[in-house]
Amino acid sequence: VRALGIDVGGTSVKWVVLDLTSATPAAVADGSFETRVELGPAAVLERIAAVGHELIAEHGPITCVGTGVPGPLDLERGRTIFLGNFPGWEDAPVVEPLERMLGLPVGLINDARAFTLAELTLGAGRGSRTMVGLTIGTGIGGGVVVDGQLLLGMNGTIGELGHQAIIPDGPPCGCGSHGCLEALAAGPAIARAAGMATPEEVVDAARGGDRRAGAVLEQAGTYLGIGIANVVLAVGPERVVIGGGVAEAGELILRPARDELARRVTVMPLERIAVVRAELGTGAGAIGAALWGARAGEREA
Numbered sequence: 001v002r003a004l005g006i007d008v009g010g011t012s013v014k015w016v017v018l019d020l021t022s023a024t025p026a027a028v029a030d031g032s033f034e035t036r037v038e039l040g041p042a043a044v045l046e047r048i049a050a051v052g053h054e055l056i057a058e059h060g061p062i063t064c065v066g067t068g069v070p071g072p073l074d075l076e077r078g079r080t081i082f083l084g085n086f087p088g089w090e091d092a093p094v095v096e097p098l099e100r101m102l103g104l105p106v107g108l109i110n111d112a113r114a115f116t117l118a119e120l121t122l123g124a125g126r127g128s129r130t131m132v133g134l135t136i137g138t139g140i141g142g143g144v145v146v147d148g149q150l151l152l153g154m155n156g157t158i159g160e161l162g163h164q165a166i167i168p169d170g171p172p173c174g175c176g177s178h179g180c181l182e183a184l185a186a187g188p189a190i191a192r193a194a195g196m197a198t199p200e201e202v203v204d205a206a207r208g209g210d211r212r213a214g215a216v217l218e219q220a221g222t223y224l225g226i227g228i229a230n231v232v233l234a235v236g237p238e239r240v241v242i243g244g245g246v247a248e249a250g251e252l253i254l255r256p257a258r259d260e261l262a263r264r265v266t267v268m269p270l271e272r273i274a275v276v277r278a279e280l281g282t283g284a285g286a287i288g289a290a291l292w293g294a295r296a297g298e299r300e301a
């Protein structure tokens with residue numbers, strides 16, 4: 001059994017063909033193409049379906065498809081609610097047009113939940129029963145796994161961990177609230193605080209000994225640690241897996257995060273809670289989408 005996973009990002013669509021026959025699913029092929037968000041949802045989904053047809057011909061038999069998108073979803077109706085950086089994607093149908101064009105069952109999932117599912121199954125979360133995934137890039141998304149199951153909750157909304165308040169009257173967040181973790185520790189906040197163009201630049205500068213850049217990452221890590229502490233107290237995970245572009249900062253951000261976690265969580269055995277970097281890299285979203293697609297396939301079988 002092979003599943004096609006598709007991760008629809010702001011600049012690129014990443015895909016993977018995952019073979020699910022063995023105990024450990026393995027990628028048969030992967031790649032990416034430009035999203036061209038400006039074309040609108042119908043045209044972007046047509047492009048995805050066209051690539052999907054090629055992949056089915058080349059790497060089939062593929063029996064199911066999973067699609068991850070960056071935003072809140074109406075899982076029951078298989079539609080987006082809105083996607084932050086995608087104008088025109090309000091209440092856009094995804095499952096119905098893709099199923100029609102590809103002739104296969106399609107599962108829809110939030111991209112951070114897909115990341116979490118991938119890291120749980122094949123990455124840094126392997127072997128854990130209870131886990132939290134956090135992906136830190138342009139925004140901060142998350143996912144929660146309890147007793148081996150990715151929790152969905154109402155409409156798949158469990159895991160919006162980037163929008164927990166860290167500073168009550170902190171800077172405005174893209175979600176409309178203030179002082180969210182995302183507004184303090186995501187890539188744009190880090191770049192802004194350091195007076196640089198990108199978070200990568202800040203990490204490079206910090207590694208080169210730039211004190212301001214180092215202090216900015218330390219502060220972002222501290223905020224992240226507060227966020228992790230809040231989630232740890234709610235979920236009691238064995239592992240917290242941190243991915244996304246900002247995780248490339250590694251210990252520059254994880255060490256202050258762990259320090260802050262230790263300062264704030266005193267009622268749990270911290271030695272049993274590991275805060276670690278994700279292992280699957282930028283392909284995690286597509287892998288998680290494929291795993292999710294396999295579930296959609298099972299439901300229709």
Ligand SMILES: [Zn+2]
Pocket residue numbers: 162163164173174175176177178180182183
């Ligand atoms: Zn927010």
